[in-house]
Structure formats: C-alpha cells, structure tokens
Amino acid sequence: MSYEFKLPIIDISAFTIDSNSRTEKLKIAKQIYEACRNVGFFYLIGHNVPQEIIDKVLKLGYEFFHLPEEEKIKYSIANEDYARGYQRLGENVTRYKKDWHEALDFYKPIPRTHPLVLKNLPLRGENQWPENPSEFRAVFSEYIDYMLKLGALVMSAIALGLGLDENYFEKFLEESFWVMRVIGYPDLKNIADKDRVGVSCGEHTDYGCLTFLNQDNTKEALQVQTKDGNWINADPLYGSFVVNIGDMLNIWTNDIYKSTLHRVIHKGDSYRVSVPFFYEPNYDAKIEPLEACLQIDPVKHHEPVVYGEHLLKKVSTNFEIIES
Numbered sequence: 084m085s086y087e088f089k090l091p092i093i094d095i096s097a098f099t100i101d102s103n104s105r106t107e108k109l110k111i112a113k114q115i116y117e118a119c120r121n122v123g124f125f126y127l128i129g130h131n132v133p134q135e136i137i138d139k140v141l142k143l144g145y146e147f148f149h150l151p152e153e154e155k156i157k158y159s160i161a162n163e164d165y166a167r168g169y170q171r172l173g174e175n176v177t178r179y180k181k182d183w184h185e186a187l188d189f190y191k192p193i194p195r196t197h198p199l200v201l202k203n204l205p206l207r208g209e210n211q212w213p214e215n216p217s218e219f220r221a222v223f224s225e226y227i228d229y230m231l232k233l234g235a236l237v238m239s240a241i242a243l244g245l246g247l248d249e250n251y252f253e254k255f256l257e258e259s260f261w262v263m264r265v266i267g268y269p270d271l272k273n274i275a276d277k278d279r280v281g282v283s284c285g286e287h288t289d290y291g292c293l294t295f296l297n298q299d300n301t302k303e304a305l306q307v308q309t310k311d312g313n314w315i316n317a318d319p320l321y322g323s324f325v326v327n328i329g330d331m332l333n334i335w336t337n338d339i340y341k342s343t344l345h346r347v348i349h350k351g352d353s354y355r356v357s358v359p360f361f362y363e364p365n366y367d368a369k370i371e372p373l374e375a376c377l378q379i380d381p382v383k384h385h386e387p388v389v390y391g392e393h394l395l396k397k398v399s400t401n402f403e404i405i406e407s
C-alpha cells in the first residue's frame with residue numbers, strides 16, 4: 084500500500100501548564116476539533132499522567148488475569164449489579180456474538196444510600212476490588228484520580244475547539260459517571276464454542292464523552308473505521324493514550340463529531356491487556372445538540388437523551404443471553 088493512514092498525535096501540554104497563553108490553547112483545541120471531525124480518534128501526549136502508573140496498571144491487570152479461575156470468579160459481576168466486577172471469557176457480548184476477552188469492570192461507585200436518581204436502577208453499587216495482586220486497589224484508585232482530571236482537561240479543550248467557554252461542559256461532568264474496564268485478551272487461536280464467538284471485541288461505538296485507552300505493546304489488535312469504510316490499526320504509541328469520542332459528543336455536536344466504530348481482533352500470540360477509561364457525563368445529564376453547532380447546521384439530528392438511560396440500554400445488551 085502506498086499510503087498508510089496514521090491517527091493524529093496531539094500534545095495537550097498547553098492545557099496542563101497554567102501560564103500558557105490562550106493562543107497556544109486555541110491552537111491545540113483546533114487540532115482536537117479537526118481530529119474529532121475527521122476520524123474521531125487521536126493519540127494524546129503531554130498529558131501529565133506519570134508513565135510509571137500507566138505501566139503499573141497494565142502489569143497489575145496482567146497479573147490478575149493470570150490468577151486461577153476460582154480466584155477471579157470471586158469477583159463475578161453476578162455478586163453485585165451485573166456490571167461491576169469480573170466477566171469470564173465470552174461472557175461479554177457485542178451484537179449477539181461473544182467477545183473473546185475477560186474483564187474487570189469498575190464504575191463510579193453509587194452506594195445504596197446515594198441520594199441520586201439511581202434509586203432502583205441497576206447500575207448502582209460498589210466496586211469489587213481484587214485482594215490479589217495486593218496493590219491493585221491503591222494503584223488503580225490513584226489512576227482513576229488522574230484520569231478524571233485528564234478527562235476534564237480534554238473536555239475544556241473540546242469546548243474551546245467548539246467555540247464555547249472553556250468551562251462549558253463542567254456542569255454536565257462534575258459527577259462523571261465514569262467507567263473503567265481492565266480487559267484481558269487471549270489470542271484468537273484456541274476458541275471454544277466457535278459458532279457463538281465473534282472477535283476479541285466486536286465493532287461498536289463508545290457510549291459517552293471520551294475514552295482514554297491505555298494499551299500494552301501488542302500491535303494490530305485495535306482497529307478503527309475511517310470515513311471511507313476502511314479499517315486501520317490504532318497501534319500502541321508508548322507514552323500516549325489513544326483517545327476517542329463517544330455517542331454523547333456525537334449528539335452534542337449534532338453529528339459534526341462522529342463516534343467512530345472500532346473493534347479488537349487480536350491474532351498475535353501474546354496475551355493482550357488494555358485498560359480503557361471512559362470519561363462520561365453525570366448519570367442524569369441531559370444531552371442535546373449545542374446551539375453553537377446548530378448555527379452551522381440548523382437541522383437537529385438527535386433528540387435529547389439522558390446519559391444514564393443511554394448507558395443502561397447499551398449495558399443491558401452487553402450480557403444478552405444468546406439463544407442456544
């Protein structure tokens with residue numbers, strides 16, 4: 084092939100240093116705007132999350148997945164809310180096909196006493212933290228704090244890029260109903276139950292605002308669909324996060340930004356680990372096309388949605404029973 088498409092690399096450091104000028108910030112915001120319009124995916128560098136902790140979470144994920152099965156299923160999603168916890172290989176489903184991965188999922192904790200609208204809704208609950216490896220909880224908790232700050236920062240750049248005030252999205256995000264998945268992918272060579280398995284993770288768009296993917300050094304696993312319908316690899320670039328936008332930014336921008344289809348097909352020999360962090364709106368945030376975007380195209384392409392309702396609809400199909 085004569086032409087190889089590469090995802091853009093964006094350096095966000097102008098936003099992490101207070102003294103930086105507005106001109107500098109606007110330049111970065113414009114790059115993000117272009118990336119979100121064109122492909123909806125980019126590499127983020129200059130993000131200030133220490134490399135040591137980025138590496139550590141992947142290592143801890145790897146160690147957890149290599150524990151004996153009986154240790155892992157202690158944290159089964161069935162113990163809690165069918166969302167938080169451990170899912171065996173093939174337990175997660177995309178478009179009626181089993182995904183060939185295992186995972187530990189975490190959400191913003193919503194204790195049963197939380198006054199929020201989540202009353203009686205399925206996604207309330209506490210996270211199930213593994214006791215082994217022993218540092219798991221401490222390291223990941225610190226990681227989550229970093230990612231929440233980074234999410235807010237990138238959303239302020241997104242706001243600027245859309246011609247809005249830097250703080251515009253804050254009110255939708257202050258109680259971010261974040262999700263973090265720690266995912267383990269064996270290779271696809273020894274699949275049991277072949278008929279009902281799709282790929283490592285079937286094609287989908289993400290559900291919320293921004294996804295920050297921390298992936299190990301496995302190449303040719305994550306693939307992204309470009310506008311012309313081709314699939315390109317989003318291979319790891321050490322020191323960066325692969326960032327993509329989700330359905331809520333698609334709605335806010337009235338389709339100026341697309342939530343891009345992506346999938347994982349891991350054919351290599353290694354055991355791949357990735358940790359996507361989903362920076363999402365508040366559970367009860369109402370999302371609708373922005374005035375600023377309706378000035379460009381006055382035709383509304385989306386009805387308002389409550390983020391949590393959208394999420395629930397999606398999550399409930401992720402564990403759909405497959406007819407035998």
Ligand SMILES: N=C(N)NCCCC[C@H](N)C(=O)O
Pocket residue numbers: 175176177178182262284285287288289290291361397400401
């Ligand atoms: N929170 C997010 N975006 N999770 C993405 C999971 C994608 C796979 C899932 N089985 C699906 O069907 O979407």
Ligand SMILES: O=C(O)CCC(=O)C(=O)O
Pocket residue numbers: 264266284289296298305345346347357358359
């Ligand atoms: O593992 C990956 O590279 C991506 C996973 C993903 O797309 C997701 O969990 O939403």
Ligand SMILES: [Fe+2]
Pocket residue numbers: 287288289294345
């Ligand atoms: Fe995804």
